[in-house]
Amino acid sequence: MSELETHHGEEPHIVSPKIYVLIAATLLICTALTVAASYLELGPWNAVVALGIAVFKATLVVLFFMHIKYSSKLMKLTVFAGLFTFLALVGMSMSDYISRAWGSF
Amino acid sequence: MSSIVSLPDQTTARIPKRNYLTNENGILSWLLTGDHKRIAMLYLISITFFFFIGGALAGLIRLELLTPQSDLMATDTYNKVFSMHGIIMIFLFLVPSVPATLGNFLIPIMVGAKDLAFPKINLLSWYLYLAGGSLTLWAMINGGVDTGWTFTTPLSTHYVNTNVVTTGLAIFVAGFSSIFTGLNFIVTIHRMRAPGMTWFKLPLFVWSHYAASILMVLGTPVLAIAIVLVLLERTIGIGVFDPTKGGDPILFQHLFWFYSHPAVYIMILPGMGVISEVISTFSRKRVFGYSAVAFSSVAIAVFGFFVWEHHMFIMGVSNYSTLVFSLLTMLVAVPSSIKIFNWAFTLYKGSITFETPMLYAFGFMGLFTIGGLTGVFLGASGTDIHLTETYFIVAHFHFVMVGGMLMAFLAGIHFWWPKMTGRMYPEKISQLAAVVTFIGFNFTFFPQFLLGMLGMPRRYAAYPPEFQVLNVFSTAGATILGVGYLLPMIYLVWSLKYGKIAGANPWQATGLEWQIQSPPLTENFVEIPVVTQDAYDYEWLERQKEHEVTQVG
Ligand code: HEM
Numbered sequence: 195m196s197e198l199e200t201h202h203g204e205e206p207h208i209v210s211p212k213i214y215v216l217i218a219a220t221l222l223i224c225t226a227l228t229v230a231a232s233y234l235e236l237g238p239w240n241a242v243v244a245l246g247i248a249v250f251k252a253t254l255v256v257l258f259f260m261h262i263k264y265s266s267k268l269m270k271l272t273v274f275a276g277l278f279t280f281l282a283l284v285g286m287s288m289s290d291y292i293s294r295a296w297g298s299f
Numbered sequence: 300m301s302s303i304v305s306l307p308d309q310t311t312a313r314i315p316k317r318n319y320l321t322n323e324n325g326i327l328s329w330l331l332t333g334d335h336k337r338i339a340m341l342y343l344i345s346i347t348f349f350f351f352i353g354g355a356l357a358g359l360i361r362l363e364l365l366t367p368q369s370d371l372m373a374t375d376t377y378n379k380v381f382s383m384h385g386i387i388m389i390f391l392f393l394v395p396s397v398p399a400t401l402g403n404f405l406i407p408i409m410v411g412a413k414d415l416a417f418p419k420i421n422l423l424s425w426y427l428y429l430a431g432g433s434l435t436l437w438a439m440i441n442g443g444v445d446t447g448w449t450f451t452t453p454l455s456t457h458y459v460n461t462n463v464v465t466t467g468l469a470i471f472v473a474g475f476s477s478i479f480t481g482l483n484f485i486v487t488i489h490r491m492r493a494p495g496m497t498w499f500k501l502p503l504f505v506w507s508h509y510a511a512s513i514l515m516v517l518g519t520p521v522l523a524i525a526i527v528l529v530l531l532e533r534t535i536g537i538g539v540f541d542p543t544k545g546g547d548p549i550l551f552q553h554l555f556w557f558y559s560h561p562a563v564y565i566m567i568l569p570g571m572g573v574i575s576e577v578i579s580t581f582s583r584k585r586v587f588g589y590s591a592v593a594f595s596s597v598a599i600a601v602f603g604f605f606v607w608e609h610h611m612f613i614m615g616v617s618n619y620s621t622l623v624f625s626l627l628t629m630l631v632a633v634p635s636s637i638k639i640f641n642w643a644f645t646l647y648k649g650s651i652t653f654e655t656p657m658l659y660a661f662g663f664m665g666l667f668t669i670g671g672l673t674g675v676f677l678g679a680s681g682t683d684i685h686l687t688e689t690y691f692i693v694a695h696f697h698f699v700m701v702g703g704m705l706m707a708f709l710a711g712i713h714f715w716w717p718k719m720t721g722r723m724y725p726e727k728i729s730q731l732a733a734v735v736t737f738i739g740f741n742f743t744f745f746p747q748f749l750l751g752m753l754g755m756p757r758r759y760a761a762y763p764p765e766f767q768v769l770n771v772f773s774t775a776g777a778t779i780l781g782v783g784y785l786l787p788m789i790y791l792v793w794s795l796k797y798g799k800i801a802g803a804n805p806w807q808a809t810g811l812e813w814q815i816q817s818p819p820l821t822e823n824f825v826e827i828p829v830v831t832q833d834a835y836d837y838e839w840l841e842r843q844k845e846h847e848v849t850q851v852g
């Protein structure tokens with residue numbers, strides 16, 4: 195392990211407590227928003243709104259609490275690889291689901 | 300026949316007293332080791348064990364298919380036998396075969412490091428593998444599972460009464476062992492290369508393991524999720540795959556094949572790495588088009604995620620998406636053929652010798668080409684509708700997995716045996732074994748292409764009598780193949796005591812692993828090497844030797 199650190203010792207970026215508090219507050223507000231939105235009658239859009247807020251929150255957590263915003267390009271690429279794979283899974287599966295009924299009306 | 304083997308004088312040569320095998324003694328020094336080389340050996344023993352269980356099950360399948368009736372065993376027993384065969388061979392043998400043994404042993408040495416980045420996680424990976432393996436065996440003893448290795452819904456969730464939950468858990472656990480191996484390789488290759496070891500000086504073995512590791516880390520979690528969903532569906536009926544609850548059984552196949560198509564590349568890529576090393580060494584030439592071969596591994600890893608639906612063309616997916624996936628499947632064959640062509644050009648005007656690893660590598664090239672090209676037939680959705688779920692599929696994937704990967708595994712085991720154990724395997728009998736394997740393989744699996752074209756479906760214990768002749772051929776071939784696999788088991792164990800002393804570099808190969816003693820020291824290198832030479836630089840090797848001679852003189 196020590197070898198890892200000495201080889202590529204990047205200066206650890208120190209995030210100020212102010213930012214942490216700000217992000218935590220935003221997350222709480224978003225949670226309240228999710229609850230509020232669930233009372234609106236939006237039909238299928240309820241799920242979309244809830245997921246949208248959740249994605250926004252997850253992004254904040256990854257960027258700030260997990261320090262990706264301040265990390266090396268390689269770390270960003272690693273996170274992006276996971277995201278890319280997930281999008282490939284959902285997107286390409288959708289190519290089946292959206293077109294399954296085409297031509298059968 | 301000429302040979303490049305150069306062994307030290309057998310009357311005076313000794314295995315170095317201090318090496319990773321003798322460094323510490325006692326069973327605990329093995330079970331608690333962090334040494335990547337010892338963990339590789341633990342893995343080698345374990346996967347060999349599972350290979351022979353899987354092989355015994357294969358023997359039972361072929362015996363049953365000797366006659367058209369289902370007479371050796373009941374039809375539901377047959378279902379269990381082929382399911383357990385597939386599960387054991389794929390998840391417990393092929394996936395870890397080369398990476399967890401040769402990869403574990405060699406990658407740190409090849410990049411010039413003393414160990415993998417996370418030795419304890421490496422050990423944990425072996426324990427997870429054992430846990431998964433034991434759970435599978437336990438499920439097998441308690442009645443087995445009969446869903447096929449694909450756990451297809453709704454069969455696995457609604458209709459069978461066998462050990463789906465236990466086996467599913469076993470695969471889930473074994474999956475994490477493969478994620479940990481991949482993670483370890485990625486971090487090691489990124490961060491622990493010796494000074495001067497740039498990406499383009501890495502042996503192609505390392506590149507192909509890097510690509511396979513990406514697939515392991517990104518793909519395996521999806522398999523884990525898919526299996527967990529099946530288990531939840533079975534136990535508490537959550538309904539994601541159940542149409543009566545608004546679910547979709549085909550969703551399972553999307554998730555499963557999203558992992559399992561990349562998984563076929565997890566299985567083959569490390570083998571391709573072995574072939575690159577072997578072909579270069581035994582034709583004394585740098586691999587032709589080094590960077591094309593390196594990047595084709597990465598291309599396989601990326602494209603591999605975009606073709607999975609070719610396993611589902613007849614399952615009720617949309618015609619339009621079939622069209623898209625059929626076209627994308629054609630793409631994925633391109634990087635594989637880049638490799639085959641580059642290996643062929645490497646041979647061109649090389650000084651070729653025919654030691655055992657090279658014979659296996661030739662076997663790989665021929666059989667993998669046939670396997671890959673028949674994959675293109677299957678990727679074309681039109682022909683696939685005729686051929687899918689027939690013996691053609693069985694022949695296709697056995698050509699790539701057994702003809703390809705198993706040959707590559709054996710090539711690698713023979714090639715690095717002197718490094719791992721310090722002793723040579725016996726050359727003549729092992730050449731014989733390689734040839735026997737090749738002949739047996741073709742007898743076993745070529746008839747299955749014909750059977751598939753004629754319409755014999757896979758996964759049934761009985762078949763119409765007109766298919767018997769080809770099935771008898773196939774079973775006869777399997778017995779030859781069995782001999783081909785038993786021979787190495789015997790003579791490799793024999794060689795541990797009686798083999799000739801190999802010395803550091805019996806093949807005159809250029810990799811860093813050949814520049815250190817065999818078997819290596821626990822810390823691999825006395826001092827971390829500074830790398831100035833390219834991979835496969837045989838002139839550099841000559842200069843090194845001259846240098847040594849003048850120094851001694
Ligand atoms: C080189 C390009 C390849 C192509 C284009 C290709 C294409 C295909 C296609 C289209 C199928 C589905 C057939 C069907 O179910 O109707 C298939 C099945 C399969 N392939 Fe390949 N393949 C390739 C290489 C490989 C490799 C390298 C491996 C493994 C090392 C492999 C292992 C398998 C397996 C295990 C199945 C059957 C899965 C099952 O249904 O049990 N293939 N292949």
Ligand SMILES: [Cu+2]
Pocket residue numbers: 559560563606607609610
């Ligand atoms: Cu596939």
